[in-house]
Amino acid sequence: MDIYEFSRRFYESIKTEKAVIGKSLFGRDVYAIKLGAGSPVGIVQYTMHGREYITAKLAAAHYRRGGVVGSVWLLPLVNPDGALMSELGISSVPQAKRTELIALNGGEDFSLWKANGRGVDLNVNFPARWGTGAKNTRRAGAENYIGARPLSEPETIALAAFTEKIRPQYTVSYHTKGEEIYWYFYQNAAQRERDRVLGEVLARSTGYPLAYAGNSAGGYKDWCISRFSIPSFTVEVGADRYAHPLGEGALQDIITKNENSLADLSRAYGNMV
Numbered sequence: 003m004d005i006y007e008f009s010r011r012f013y014e015s016i017k018t019e020k021a022v023i024g025k026s027l028f029g030r031d032v033y034a035i036k037l038g039a040g041s042p043v044g045i046v047q048y049t050m051h052g053r054e055y056i057t058a059k060l061a062a063a064h065y066r067r068g069g070v071v072g073s074v075w076l077l078p079l080v081n082p083d084g085a086l087m088s089e090l091g092i093s094s095v096p097q098a099k100r101t102e103l104i105a106l107n108g109g110e111d112f113s114l115w116k117a118n119g120r121g122v123d124l125n126v127n128f129p130a131r132w133g134t135g136a137k138n139t140r141r142a143g144a145e146n147y148i149g150a151r152p153l154s155e156p157e158t159i160a161l162a163a164f165t166e167k168i169r170p171q172y173t174v175s176y177h178t179k180g181e182e183i184y185w186y187f188y189q190n191a192a193q194r195e196r197d198r199v200l201g202e203v204l205a206r207s208t209g210y211p212l213a214y215a216g217n218s219a220g221g222y223k224d225w226c227i228s229r230f231s232i233p234s235f236t237v238e239v240g241a242d243r244y245a246h247p248l249g250e251g252a253l254q255d256i257i258t259k260n261e262n263s264l265a266d267l268s269r270a271y272g273n274m275v
């Protein structure tokens with residue numbers, strides 16, 4: 003079963019509140035599943051980068067684990083096209099786009115592909131100091147291309163619109179790999195202290211240290227911090243010893259270290275306000 007089918011079945015199995023928040027470039031659904039009820043409300047998104055599709059299975063583990071204070075919206079597969087390109091290769095791409103994408107990728111091995119179906123890296127496509135990141139490129143490809151303008155892609159448009167609608171109190175983005183937690187994006191002093199304290203809750207829960215991503219910009223976390231002044235975290239799951247794309251062999255380790263993280267973060271946030 004491929005990761006899109008896994009996510010579709012996960013979505014179909016949910017009898018409580020859920021939504022399709024948009025479509026990918028190639029027309030696949032982007033799913034959101036609500037866990038818990040009431041306040042605080044978090045948005046937790048997974049698999050914005052294609053090759054990091056193992057995190058969709060962490061989303062399912064978080065749902066099974068439950069235990070959040072208030073509620074969280076889980077978005078298991080924000081970039082379904084990129085995930086399937088990494089998992090299945092060019093056969094997952096519509097026929098008319100294959101030649102172009104093989105050229106952008108520089109070959110037929112898409113296993114390390116991070117971008118969406120247009121070669122835009124979704125996690126540098128948000129309007130938060132867009133285009134100023136150290137690794138940003140202005141050429142479509144497997145990673146780091148910022149897009150023609152902020153929110154140029156259907157997947158980032160869908161995620162931004164959903165976030166504007168829900169107005170979460172916090173967000174978490176799960177990526178691979180490296181076992182560290184990013185939390186900073188030019189917050190003022192009071193917010194910086196609040197976010198560092200909550201980041202330390204995540205650090206204790208996962209065993210991952212807090213880290214500083216110098217000169218990065220345009221990410222979902224960055225946008226949430228600058229647009230809403232809320233705490234937003236990027237958690238890089240999976241030890242560096244695993245190779246991209248992380249597979250089933252890394253899953254149990256990832257779940258063990260991360261399964262309590264949303265319960266712990268939501269409880270800490272609830273106690274803080």
Ligand SMILES: [Zn+2]
Nearest residue numbers: 051054177178
């Ligand atoms: Zn990533």
